[in-house]
Amino acid sequence: MSEAICDIRCFDSEKVETVQAELAAHNTFAISQLFKVLSDERRFKILYALTKQEQLCVCDLALIIGASVATTSHHLRALSKLSILTHEKVGKMVYYQLDNPVIEQLVLDAVAPEKEVVTYG
Numbered sequence: 001m002s003e004a005i006c007d008i009r010c011f012d013s014e015k016v017e018t019v020q021a022e023l024a025a026h027n028t029f030a031i032s033q034l035f036k037v038l039s040d041e042r043r044f045k046i047l048y049a050l051t052k053q054e055q056l057c058v059c060d061l062a063l064i065i066g067a068s069v070a071t072t073s074h075h076l077r078a079l080s081k082l083s084i085l086t087h088e089k090v091g092k093m094v095y096y097q098l099d100n101p102v103i104e105q106l107v108l109d110a111v112a113p114e115k116e117v118v119t120y121g
Contacts, residue, residue, distance in 0.1 A: 083099065083100060
């Protein structure tokens with residue numbers, strides 16, 4: 001049998017039950033959806049840009065991430081659906097800003113110089 005597989009069904013049922021109870025208290029589906037949205041490189045660039053500038057318009061964000069305005073708008077909608085961003089329409093311009101301090105800190109922590117990013121593949 002492989003070394004990575006247990007030979008018994010459950011070794012420490014108390015630990016298993018404790019973690020299962022803690023998980024039940026969280027909306028793990030919503031949390032996983034959040035990480036799914038954040039895993040896109042362009043969305044990360046949008047979030048990073050908005051940590052550096054209080055607000056940016058769609059066309060400027062499109063230039064920053066190297067995408068069309070339509071593609072950028074798609075990414076902005078996905079981030080807005082999760083209450084990460086808010087937007088304000090001024091005339092024909094739409095300006096976006098970060099509206100989630102936890103996400104802002106997550107982005108800043110991810111790019112901190114002392115952090116070593118490990119890549120796979």
